[in-house]
Amino acid sequence: MFFDQVTLLLAIGVSSGALCVTLFGAWIGSRRDTFLFDWSAGLGSIVLGVVLISVIGRNYDPVLQAASFTTLLIGFGFIYAGSMQFRLGTTHWVKVWAVTGLGALSTIGAFALGFSGIGTIIANLGIAFLLVLTGWQYWGGRSEAPIAMAASAILYAISAVSFALCGLVIALERQWILTALPTNWAESINSIVVIIGLTGIGALSLSVNQARISRFHRMEALTDPLTKLLNRRALMDRYTAAARPRTAVVLFDLDHFKSINDSYGHAMGDLVLCHFAEILSTRIRISDVAARVGGEEFCVILHNVDRQIAMKFAEHIRAKIEEKAVTTTKGPISVTVSVGVAYSSDRGESFNALLERADQALYKAKTGGRNRVKSATVRLVG
Numbered sequence: 001m002f003f004d005q006v007t008l009l010l011a012i013g014v015s016s017g018a019l020c021v022t023l024f025g026a027w028i029g030s031r032r033d034t035f036l037f038d039w040s041a042g043l044g045s046i047v048l049g050v051v052l053i054s055v056i057g058r059n060y061d062p063v064l065q066a067a068s069f070t071t072l073l074i075g076f077g078f079i080y081a082g083s084m085q086f087r088l089g090t091t092h093w094v095k096v097w098a099v100t101g102l103g104a105l106s107t108i109g110a111f112a113l114g115f116s117g118i119g120t121i122i123a124n125l126g127i128a129f130l131l132v133l134t135g136w137q138y139w140g141g142r143s144e145a146p147i148a149m150a151a152s153a154i155l156y157a158i159s160a161v162s163f164a165l166c167g168l169v170i171a172l173e174r175q176w177i178l179t180a181l182p183t184n185w186a187e188s189i190n191s192i193v194v195i196i197g198l199t200g201i202g203a204l205s206l207s208v209n210q211a212r213i214s215r216f217h218r219m220e221a222l223t224d225p226l227t228k229l230l231n232r233r234a235l236m237d238r239y240t241a242a243a244r245p246r247t248a249v250v251l252f253d254l255d256h257f258k259s260i261n262d263s264y265g266h267a268m269g270d271l272v273l274c275h276f277a278e279i280l281s282t283r284i285r286i287s288d289v290a291a292r293v294g295g296e297e298f299c300v301i302l303h304n305v306d307r308q309i310a311m312k313f314a315e316h317i318r319a320k321i322e323e324k325a326v327t328t329t330k331g332p333i334s335v336t337v338s339v340g341v342a343y344s345s346d347r348g349e350s351f352n353a354l355l356e357r358a359d360q361a362l363y364k365a366k367t368g369g370r371n372r373v374k375s376a377t378v379r380l381v382g
Contacts, residue, residue, distance in 0.1 A: 008191035013050040015195055016043045019202040026206070033209065035082040038091070042078030043198075045071050053181070060180045062119075066111035069123035073104045076130040083134045086205070087141035099130060117175040120182065124167035131160035145211060148204045155204075159197040162190040226270055227277035230291035235299060238289065239351035247344040248302040248310035249351075249358040252276070252317065255336045255370040257296035268328045272335055275326045279317060299355075307343045307375070314339045314373045322371065336371035338362060343376070 020043035027036035052068035077100030085091045103126025110119030135156030142149035165186040175182075222234035230238075243249075254260075254276060261269040273296065280290045280300060289301040302310050318339055325332035340362025342354050357376035365374040 008188065008195070009050055009054050011195050012191060012198070013047050013054070015198055016047045016050065019198060020044050020047060022202070022206070026209075030213070034091075035085040036209075038078050038082030038085060039205070042075045042082060045075030045078060049075060056181060058180075060178065062111050062114075062116040062178070065116065065178075065181070066108055066119060069107050069119070070104045073100055073107065073123065073126055073130070076100075076127050076134070080130050080134045080137075083137040086209075087137045099133065100126075103127070103129070115176050116178040117170055120178060121167040121170050124163045124170075128160040128163040128167070131156050131163065135160065145208045148208045152201050152204045152208075155197045155201050159193055162186070162193040166190050224292040227274055227292050229277050229281065229298070230289065232291065232293040235289065235291040235293060235301075236351075239301070241351070243344040243349050243351045243354045244303070245344055245346050246304050246306065247354070248305055248307070248313075249342045249354050250300045250302065250310065250314050250317075251293075251340045251355075251358045251362045252280075252298040252300070253338045253362055253366060254296040254321075255338055255366075260333060260335070264328065264330050264333060268330055268333065271328050272326050272333060276321055276335070276337070279320055283313075283317065283320075299358075310341050310343060311373065311375060314341050318371065318373055338365040338370045339373040340365055341373060341375045 020040050023036050023043065024040040027033060027040060030036065049068045049070075049072035052064050052071065056064050056068075077096055080099070081091045081093065081096045084096070103123065107119045107123040107126065110116070110122055135153040138149045138156065139153035142153070166182065169184050169186040170178075170182060173184075222230060222237070224231045254272065257269065257272070260272060273292075276298065277290070277292065280298060284290055284300060284302075287303050291299050293299045300313075302313060305313075318337055322334075322336050325334045340358045340360065342358035342361060344354055361374045361376040365372050368374065
């Protein structure tokens with residue numbers, strides 16, 4: 001052996017235990033991230049498996065070894081489940097436990113029949129397969145954080161190879177029945193790889209999750225919680241420079257919205273707001289921007305359009321909200337909207353100035369009888 005096996009097992013147990021506590025603490029602070037609990041439970045099971053192997057020592061006990069492999073398989077099953085939830089937001093538990101259960105039952109069956117060597121081979125291959133499946137989850141999610149996710153996938157793949165080698169060496173040596181724990185070069189390499197892999201994967205996963213949390217909070221600060229559109233702050237932060245030519249600002253104000261709240265209640269008013277937000281978000285291009293900038297006021301920024309297209313878009317939205325009442329539990333609610341459109345100057349104009357002209361056009365639409373579209377006068381820059 002390259003290193004003392006007991007020392008390597010102790011290192012695996014300590015690193016797994018420390019990471020288990022860290023992940024559990026992170027889960028306590030963010031209960032919705034259930035993958036943190038799955039990972040913590042998996043590492044706890046791995047620690048138990050390592051403890052059982054350590055207990056065997058020089059007095060080989062196939063029952064303890066079978067129990068150790070079973071807990072290790074369950075542990076890596078939890079880690080696979082966590083990686084699935086981490087990437088997809090959901091866990092296919094039937095698939096997880098079908099793979100884990102098959103490995104565990106096959107391992108226990110081989111040990112029960114007295115073939116401890118075959119049971120050890122099956123367990124190592126089962127763990128390797130679970131690691132491959134886990135690594136595949138990270139590889140599939142690399143678009144979120146290419147370097148961290150790809151590095152984690154590679155570490156899982158290397159760990160899987162190290163477990164597979166442990167099983168392969170026993171098979172090549174035809175040790176179908178063991179009388180002692182395997183002590184060969186593959187076992188030493190496997191222990192070192194597991195120590196490095198667990199530490200590296202844990203750090204990378206936590207960093208990706210922290211970045212995800214930061215993005216979530218940033219989006220929360222810039223998104224209207226009701227309609228899921230951008231809020232006014234996000235809109236103003238995005239457009240700090242002069243508006244480009246062929247840019248249109250379209251402001252919408254739902255007519256008599258206060259009376260809707262008074263007559264039907266604020267919950268029904270919220271449904272009206274969400275209904276209108278859906279109309280906007282499903283009718284703009286990917287290059288355009290929609291935001292809720294006030295209580296019942298919305299804004300759409302159209303890029304690279306001419307004035308006629310901007311007016312046509314505004315009229316289409318006005319007609320769409322008018323043509324069909326919003327269905328609610330308190331009956332249908334008829335809704336109309338007033339619209340103001342401003343088109344950017346060819347010579348440049350600040351976004352604030354463009355927004356102000358759209359607001360003036362909106363005021364004309366409201367004072368002119370509502371439920372209509374008005375266009376701002378063209379600003380001439382001398």
